Amino acid sequence: MSKSRIPTAPAVDPEEFVEELVRRYPAKVAKKRRRHILVRDPSEPQSIEANVRTVPGIITQRGCCYAGCKGVVIGPIGDMVHITHGPIGCGYYSWLTRRNLFRPRADGANFLHYCFSTDMQEEDIIFGGEKKLREAIREAVELFRPKAVSVHATCPVGLIGDDVQAVAREMEEELGVPVLAFHCEGYKGVSQSAGHHIANNNLFKAAVGRDDLEPSSPFAVNILGEYNIGGDAWEIERVLERCGIRVWAVFSGNGSIDDIRRAHTAQLNLVMCHRSINYMAEMMEKAYGIPWVKVNFIGVRAMAKSLRKIVAYFEDPDLSERVERVIADEVERAERDLAPYRERLAGKTVVLFVGGSRAHHYQDLFRDLGMRTIAAGYEFAHRDDYEGRHILPTLKMDADSRNIEELKVGPHPEKYRPRLPAERAEELRRAGLIDHYEGMLPDMEPGSLVIDDISHLELEMLIKRYRPDLVCSGIKDKYVIEKFGVPSKQLHNYDYRGPYAGFRGAVNFARDIDSMIHSPVWKLVRPPWEKEPCLRAELTA
Amino acid sequence: MLHHTPAVVAERKALRINPAKTCQPVGAMYAALGIHRCLPHSHGSQGCCAYHRSHLTRHYREPVMASTSSFTEGASVFGGAPNLRQALATIFDVYDPDVVAIHTTCLSETIGDDIPSILKKAAADGIIPQGKRVFHANTPSYVGSHVTGFANMVRAMVETFPVPAAERMEAVNLIPGYVEPSDMREVKHLAKMLGVDARVFPDTSGVLDAPQTASFRMYPSGGTPVSVLERLGQSRLTVALGPTASEPAARFLEAAHGVPCRVLDLPIGLRATDRFVQTLLEDAGGALSPELNDERGRLVDLMTDMHAHLHGKRVALWGDPDPVVSLTEFLADLGMKPVCVLTGTPGKRFELRVRGILKKTAPRAVVGAGADLFFLHQVVKKEPVDLLIGNTYGKYIARAEDVPHVRFGWPILDRVGHAHFPTLGYRGGLYLLTRIVNTLLERADRDAPDEELELVL
Numbered sequence: 001m002s003k004s005r006i007p008t009a010p011a012v013d014p015e016e017f018v019e020e021l022v023r024r025y026p027a028k029v030a031k032k033r034r035r036h037i038l039v040r041d042p043s044e045p046q047s048i049e050a051n052v053r054t055v056p057g058i059i060t061q062r063g064c065c066y067a068g069c070k071g072v073v074i075g076p077i078g079d080m081v082h083i084t085h086g087p088i089g090c091g092y093y094s095w096l097t098r099r100n101l102f103r104p105r106a107d108g109a110n111f112l113h114y115c116f117s118t119d120m121q122e123e124d125i126i127f128g129g130e131k132k133l134r135e136a137i138r139e140a141v142e143l144f145r146p147k148a149v150s151v152h153a154t155c156p157v158g159l160i161g162d163d164v165q166a167v168a169r170e171m172e173e174e175l176g177v178p179v180l181a182f183h184c185e186g187y188k189g190v191s192q193s194a195g196h197h198i199a200n201n202n203l204f205k206a207a208v209g210r211d212d213l214e215p216s217s218p219f220a221v222n223i224l225g226e227y228n229i230g231g232d233a234w235e236i237e238r239v240l241e242r243c244g245i246r247v248w249a250v251f252s253g254n255g256s257i258d259d260i261r262r263a264h265t266a267q268l269n270l271v272m273c274h275r276s277i278n279y280m281a282e283m284m285e286k287a288y289g290i291p292w293v294k295v296n297f298i299g300v301r302a303m304a305k306s307l308r309k310i311v312a313y314f315e316d317p318d319l320s321e322r323v324e325r326v327i328a329d330e331v332e333r334a335e336r337d338l339a340p341y342r343e344r345l346a347g348k349t350v351v352l353f354v355g356g357s358r359a360h361h362y363q364d365l366f367r368d369l370g371m372r373t374i375a376a377g378y379e380f381a382h383r384d385d386y387e388g389r390h391i392l393p394t395l396k397m398d399a400d401s402r403n404i405e406e407l408k409v410g411p412h413p414e415k416y417r418p419r420l421p422a423e424r425a426e427e428l429r430r431a432g433l434i435d436h437y438e439g440m441l442p443d444m445e446p447g448s449l450v451i452d453d454i455s456h457l458e459l460e461m462l463i464k465r466y467r468p469d470l471v472c473s474g475i476k477d478k479y480v481i482e483k484f485g486v487p488s489k490q491l492h493n494y495d496y497r498g499p500y501a502g503f504r505g506a507v508n509f510a511r512d513i514d515s516m517i518h519s520p521v522w523k524l525v526r527p528p529w530e531k532e533p534c535l536r537a538e539l540t541a
Numbered sequence: 542m543l544h545h546t547p548a549v550v551a552e553r554k555a556l557r558i559n560p561a562k563t564c565q566p567v568g569a570m571y572a573a574l575g576i577h578r579c580l581p582h583s584h585g586s587q588g589c590c591a592y593h594r595s596h597l598t599r600h601y602r603e604p605v606m607a608s609t610s611s612f613t614e615g616a617s618v619f620g621g622a623p624n625l626r627q628a629l630a631t632i633f634d635v636y637d638p639d640v641v642a643i644h645t646t647c648l649s650e651t652i653g654d655d656i657p658s659i660l661k662k663a664a665a666d667g668i669i670p671q672g673k674r675v676f677h678a679n680t681p682s683y684v685g686s687h688v689t690g691f692a693n694m695v696r697a698m699v700e701t702f703p704v705p706a707a708e709r710m711e712a713v714n715l716i717p718g719y720v721e722p723s724d725m726r727e728v729k730h731l732a733k734m735l736g737v738d739a740r741v742f743p744d745t746s747g748v749l750d751a752p753q754t755a756s757f758r759m760y761p762s763g764g765t766p767v768s769v770l771e772r773l774g775q776s777r778l779t780v781a782l783g784p785t786a787s788e789p790a791a792r793f794l795e796a797a798h799g800v801p802c803r804v805l806d807l808p809i810g811l812r813a814t815d816r817f818v819q820t821l822l823e824d825a826g827g828a829l830s831p832e833l834n835d836e837r838g839r840l841v842d843l844m845t846d847m848h849a850h851l852h853g854k855r856v857a858l859w860g861d862p863d864p865v866v867s868l869t870e871f872l873a874d875l876g877m878k879p880v881c882v883l884t885g886t887p888g889k890r891f892e893l894r895v896r897g898i899l900k901k902t903a904p905r906a907v908v909g910a911g912a913d914l915f916f917l918h919q920v921v922k923k924e925p926v927d928l929l930i931g932n933t934y935g936k937y938i939a940r941a942e943d944v945p946h947v948r949f950g951w952p953i954l955d956r957v958g959h960a961h962f963p964t965l966g967y968r969g970g971l972y973l974l975t976r977i978v979n980t981l982l983e984r985a986d987r988d989a990p991d992e993e994l995e996l997v998l
Binding site: 024025026029053054055056057058059060061062063064065066067083086087088089090091092093094095097108109110111113114115116117118119120121122124125132133134135136138139140142143144154155156158159160185186187188189190399400403456457460474475476478479480481482483484485525526 | 542543544545547551553554555556557558559560562563564566567582585586587588589591592593594595596598599602603604605606607608609610611612613614615616617624625627628629630631632634635636646647648651652681682683684686751753754755756757758885915934937
């Protein structure tokens with residue numbers, strides 16, 4: 001007992017565990033939650049419920065539509081002024097709390113250290129906040145002269161009927177600065193996911209395709225759904241540039257509005273976070289003819305595999321030779337640096353409950369380290385992220401998400417340019433190389449657990465029964481998990497470290513995971529007088 | 542860093558930049574965590590609850606539990622009663638708290654959900670189990686700040702729990718204000734030293750500074766028990782620390798239960814602590830203890846020892862009104878010059894109090910309520926200061942202007958200690974003063990040319 005911090009994970013029958021788990025709920029809740037949980041069985045096609053409303057009172061990890069729009073997709077664009085239209089909280093909590101790093105361009109503009117809000121007061125709720133919003137945009141433009149402004153609606157805005165899009169159009173005309181308005185009220189949809197969609201729609205309509213500057217490289221790619229947490233995008237860019245692949249625009253980590261405006265002239269879109277940006281990938285393909293490839297830059301083998309996907313797309317012998325050289329070199333170094341950690345981590349078990357993509361991406365990196373993912377799930381992913389995009393035609397929209405606009409996009413009259421001959425595109429599509437994501441399920445071990453929108457109760461029971469060596473989740477769970485004596489890695493903000501993407505990131509990650517799991521402190525939690533019988537000697541004369 | 546901030550202040554009517562406040566519900570959530578076996582509940586869409594839990598967690602590095610009604614668009618239009626009923630059923634069945642403390646958000650406030658009638662019906666329908674307590678505070682985010690939310694929740698506690706008293710007891714109610722668990726411990730320590738039987742509420746010590754024992758407890762050992770809250774109406778006196786956070790509850794106890802109250806400044810610094818101690822001695826039946834004189838004497842000793850390093854130093858400080866008022870007085874007593882004193886929380890009293898304190902020390906000081914850190918930065922750009930004192934957000938200004946920064950207030954997201962070491966009381970003053978002095982000395986060491994680097998300071 002005193003030797004190891006964690007008792008050996010007991011042999012748990014996963015099916016029994018799931019039954020035990022849902023038995024803890026009232027009948028109606030149990031019925032609902034049962035559909036969000038499955039035990040992986042590769043022998044049959046499996047289906048999970050996802051992207052439906054949260055059970056009130058269940059203690060969810062989820063956030064809201066505003067967080068998905070302003071906090072995730074639009075907020076990282078560093079040379080824009082992002083104004084939150086609402087009372088102060090929403091802007092305040094999304095101020096510098098996601099670690100989407102930004103390096104200013106030549107013009108020096110960087111507004112990420114600022115928080116802008118209309119700070120709505122009671123009178124704005126009663127009489128409407130449009131006047132204040134107009135004035136706020138005016139003041140922002142006068143003070144900061146940004147290249148563009150965004151406006152994000154919060155809960156009360158929709159209820160009192162402020163038309164932020166009309167205000168944006170008006171102010172754009174008055175000030176001569178683009179103003180992008182997002183109706184991302186917190187109650188829309190059922191999670192952050194709705195906000196991603198709303199952000200994609202308007203960014204596509206109002207920014208993409210506005211500047212026709214062509215890249216000088218024939219291998220110009222955009223990275224979609226990469227938010228540069230802890231510098232991830234910079235490490236990915238380092239490797240790609242070394243391969244001779246030009247990163248043209250990133251949506252939206254280290255993002256500049258200028259890059260996004262000209263993104264439609266790239267040759268290929270690389271989709272990192274499928275959930276948050278697949279809308280953009282699809283729309284850009286329809287409007288401009290750019291195919292997309294699902295990549296995963298997390299993990300050594302995943303990184304190499306993703307580079308080879310890009311090579312397969314471009315079919316250029318020089319490029320492919322260069323990429324193979326880079327892979328050989330980078331992999332060798334990474335493997336050498338990882339080896340000592342792998343020795344100490346192999347066989348350890350991990351569970352992953354993260355937003356809408358990392359619970360899948362990081363499984364590759366854990367495999368590199370010889371660690372086993374025994375349970376995983378998303379807060380707000382949809383069924384296609386679990387089961388693969390082939391199920392999309394069967395998805396039904398439920399009442400809670402029906403009001404999220406679905407843009408109808410067709411080929412742009414002047415700018416549509418198919419990047420591949422039709423038959424080649426069809427061939428790549430059939431091979432699953434382009435326009436496809438196979439989802440998380442196929443990557444999960446038989447008998448592992450998949451839980452969507454995990455609740456506090458479920459997480460707690462999972463930890464108690466499985467005693468994993470590591471739990472990856474977010475800030476709200478971190479200290480809950482560690483109070484159980486189990487180390488917890490935040491996979492949203494990386495515990496203020498990183499980068500974890502790319503070859504070097506994998507090594508950073510291994511070092512950090514090793515330091516957590518093998519920290520001396522875990523063995524010191526129990527006081528010695530509770531571990532050893534108390535010995536008392538008596539002095540006799 | 543922050544190089545878009547101009548030194549010249551232009552009037553802003555609408556755009557808030559880098560706020561020095563946040564919204565009500567997070568204060569209410571914090572207050573509710575100060576009740577034993579209580580689960581805070583956020584009646585709104587779930588984003589608020591996630592943000593508030595996250596922010597409290599970042600500040601305390603502790604689990605922060607709370608549930609939410611998880612409004613959807615439908616509920617936002619037709620009302621959130623079904624969500625709240627479902628939430629209560631699930632909460633009691635699954636998480637079994639003794640108390641659920643509901644607060645609202647701008648969403649449920651704007652649509653006007655009538656929580657008392659929802660709760661009445663829920664109780665009648667058996668959704669609230671026998672012996673369990675559910676109460677609520679209205680905390681519209683578009684009014685006041687997080688401090689207002691704290692005050693509203695504490696007031697809701699005294700509207701809910703105290704039972705009519707047959708007789709007066711010797712006990713004294715003590716509302717410690719919107720302060721850290723360490724400060725609540727310090728307040729209890731002072732009361733105990735003076736022999737005052739204090740009923741402290743809310744009390745987050747033992748909740749948000751819980752020990753690591755390798756066994757998670759959803760409801761930690763701390764928090765004011767309901768049995769204590771029920772007896773608040775019998776006390777001989779209420780001492781409310783920090784008028785913004787604590788006065789509404791104290792006044793309610795006075796009006797509804799006839800418990801007289803003394804509303805004091807937060808006991809930060811020497812004189813505010815003296816006034817608190819005086820009140821305990823004169824009005825609360827306390828008896829002087831020699832140990833207390835020693836504690837006070839140690840603080841005064843440090844003040845005299847280090848005075849030369851502090852005298853005339855120009856300070857900009859910001860934060861919540863109650864702590865900032867007291868800190869301003871303390872800094873003035875240390876011979877420092879608070880030249881810019883701001884709070885994001887609106888209210889006229891703040892400016893009057895601070896101006897009164899600075900009448901002699903810094904009559905030209907910039908003082909304001911409802912202000913933000915963008916403005917503060919502009920002020921210190923124009924007239925530089927030697928020290929910044931305020932929450933973590935000030936670190937960007939500190940770097941931009943190359944000024945040392947002492948972290949004080951809420952939230953502190955990039956340092957530790959605030960949950961464990963008090964700033965209240967004489968011992969808190971000692972800790973706070975130590976950090977101020979050492980920060981200035983670190984800076985003096987850094988700036989000294991080699992030939993002038995001193996071994997002894």
